[in-house]
Amino acid sequence: MVLVRLDDRHPPNRTLRGHKLLVVLPSWKPSKEDLDAVHAQFPDLEVITGGIKDITKEQWKDVTVLLTGYGRETLPKKEDVPKLEYIQLSSAGANAVVTDPLFTDTDVAFCTANGVHGPQISEWIIATFLSFQHHLPAYLEKQKLGKWERLTDPTYDAVKQRVGILGYGAIGRQTARVATALGLDVHAYTLHERKTPESKRDDTYTPEGLGDPEGIFPAKWFYGESKEELHEFLGSDLDLLVVALPLTAKTTGLLSAPEFKVLSKKKTYVSNIARGPIINTDDLIEALNTGLIRGAALDVTDPEPLTDGHPLWSAKNVIVTPHISGASTRYFDRVWAILNLNLQRLSEGKELTNRVNKKEGY
Numbered sequence: 431m432v433l434v435r436l437d438d439r440h441p442p443n444r445t446l447r448g449h450k451l452l453v454v455l456p457s458w459k460p461s462k463e464d465l466d467a468v469h470a471q472f473p474d475l476e477v478i479t480g481g482i483k484d485i486t487k488e489q490w491k492d493v494t495v496l497l498t499g500y501g502r503e504t505l506p507k508k509e510d511v512p513k514l515e516y517i518q519l520s521s522a523g524a525n526a527v528v529t530d531p532l533f534t535d536t537d538v539a540f541c542t543a544n545g546v547h548g549p550q551i552s553e554w555i556i557a558t559f560l561s562f563q564h565h566l567p568a569y570l571e572k573q574k575l576g577k578w579e580r581l582t583d584p585t586y587d588a589v590k591q592r593v594g595i596l597g598y599g600a601i602g603r604q605t606a607r608v609a610t611a612l613g614l615d616v617h618a619y620t621l622h623e624r625k626t627p628e629s630k631r632d633d634t635y636t637p638e639g640l641g642d643p644e645g646i647f648p649a650k651w652f653y654g655e656s657k658e659e660l661h662e663f664l665g666s667d668l669d670l671l672v673v674a675l676p677l678t679a680k681t682t683g684l685l686s687a688p689e690f691k692v693l694s695k696k697k698t699y700v701s702n703i704a705r706g707p708i709i710n711t712d713d714l715i716e717a718l719n720t721g722l723i724r725g726a727a728l729d730v731t732d733p734e735p736l737t738d739g740h741p742l743w744s745a746k747n748v749i750v751t752p753h754i755s756g757a758s759t760r761y762f763d764r765v766w767a768i769l770n771l772n773l774q775r776l777s778e779g780k781e782l783t784n785r786v787n788k789k790e791g792y
Contacts, residue, residue, distance in 0.1 A: 442779040447474035450513075450666065451495040451773075454482040454504065455520060458762040472773060482506070495776070501526045508532045516782065519771045520762070522547050522600070523784045531781055532684065533788065540786040541772060545635035546764035547756040548604030551729075552647050554755035555701050556608050558727035560588065562699060590614035592670035594698075595648075597675035598624075600634060601703065603642035604644040605672055610647050614670075618648035618664045621655055634784050635768045638684060646784050655680065657688070664692040670699050676792035677705035686710035690717035697724045703755050706732030724760070729755040 443449070449472075453460060459479055460468075468477060478489065482504055485631070490510040498504040500521040506514075508531045519527070524542055527533050533540060536651045561567060563586050572579055593609045595602040598618040606616045624630045631647025652663035662668030666670070671693065675681045685700075690713060700723055702709055711732045717723045736742060736750065743750065772782045785790060 434613060434672060442777065444472075444777050444779050445474040446472040446773065449474070449494045449776075450478070450492045451497065452478040452485065452489070452493045453477065453479040453497045454485065455497065455499055455762070456481065458660050460766060464766060468770065468773070472777060473769075475676075475773070497765075497771070498575075502530045505530050505532055508536055511538075516541065516772065516776065518765070518767045518772060519543060520755070523676055523705075524792060528788075532785070533786075538787075539782055540783050541634075541745060541768070541784040542786060542792075543765045543767065543768055544784045545600040545637070545641075546761055548600045548641055549637065549760075550758040551601050551703050551755045552605040552608045554729060554751075555605050555672055555703060555727070556612070556750050560748070562725050562727070562749070563588065576696075587613075590615065591669040592617060592667055593670040593672060594619065594663060594666065595672045596647070596663070596676060597673070597704065598645075600632070600636060600641060602639055602672065602674040603632060603636070603645075605674070606642050606647035607640065607791060616648045617650045617652065617663065617666050617668065619652045619660070621653065623653045624651050635764075635771060637764060637767075640738045649745070660689070660691050663694060663698055664689055664698075668693070668694050669696060670700045673700070673702040673704045673708055675704050675708055677707060680704075682707050683710050684708050685714075687713040687716070690714070690722045692715075694722040697721070699724045699725040700727075702726070703729045706730040706734050715745045717747055721746075729753055 447676065457702065465477060468475065482498070486511055490506055492513055493511055494513050494515050495518070496514060497518045498520065500519065505527060517532070519540060519542050522542055522544045524540055527540065532538055565581050565585065568581060574614060590613060592615040594617040595605060596619045598620050598770060602618065606618070609616055619647055627644070632643050632645065637702070641767065652659065655661065666723065673685070675684070709732070714726065718726060728750040729751050730753055731742060734753065768784060775782055
């Protein structure tokens with residue numbers, strides 16, 4: 431995602447006179463301090479909060495900015511919001527709303543919460559990888575049995591190992607920062623070529639001091655959308671593969687049996703924090719159980735939720751968590767920070783950050 435100018439119809443409006451912000455997040459409300467700070471910066475901005483079902487048609491008709499949740503059920507009908515200009519989603523992806531008429535049939539700007547997940551998800555990626563490297567799941571089982579017993583399997587530390595990050599967005603960039611600090615070599619893969627410093631730069635939201643806004647951490651950068659280009663990346667001696675792509679028609683089923691065969695060269699450990707359908711589940715189970723890959727850490731699955739008795743639960747060397755890698759007590763603080771950043775840009779007639787490209791769907 432890139433910064434995109436709204437259009438020339440939005441001249442500077444420093445106090446946001448005539449704008450109404452509606453906050454309808456079911457599990458979070460801004461504090462009095464949050465609201466006071468917004469009112470101090472934009473004294474003419476009207477702010478209302480509430481449940482989406484509690485908002486009347488009369489209230490909807492004047493809403494220009496909406497902070498809402500993830501699914502289509504969190505969106506109003508397009509005919510009820512004639513003045514709506516900008517929707518701030520609380521999710522990093524937009525795949526759940528791309529078929530809604532507000533997305534497909536209007537010029538309303540949709541912006542994601544891309545960037546809020548980087549710190550906590552990168553921690554999950556590294557934590558699960560290191561726990562596998564140091565055999566913590568096996569030792570926890572021995573602890574339950576009350577056994578002081580050392581394993582004979584070798585223990586590998588992370589220094590001079592290589593992580594390949596498939597999708598170098600906010601999560602990938604923060605993962606690269608943490609991985610580099612641990613001594614790992616970083617390879618990145620993106621759809622488009624990133625040869626120049628400008629092309630490697632990322633201007634979307636990043637918490638201060640984190641991520642890789644200048645694109646300096648990858649030792650090697652791969653790109654493309656063909657299988658041959660993908661396989662070149664996967665075959666670059668990766669010890670850890672991090673799947674951090676958005677789910678689109680092009681990325682659905684991107685990793686299947688041929689890709690696991692390429693990864694078998696190094697028996698790469700696979701970490702998926704993106705979306706389950708990017709990986710073919712049956713082929714993943716086969717790769718785990720036959721030793722083509724050393725193991726996998728999965729915070730997302732296909733199907734999701736993973737059903738009782740599903741063979742993925744009992745696959746060899748797999749860690750499965752129920753889509754919780756993005757959980758953090760700081761989550762909505764960062765969402766609110768993105769909203770504030772975009773309100774500032776809106777007031778200045780500038781481009782919004784994290785705006786979804788409606789053609790690409792992310």
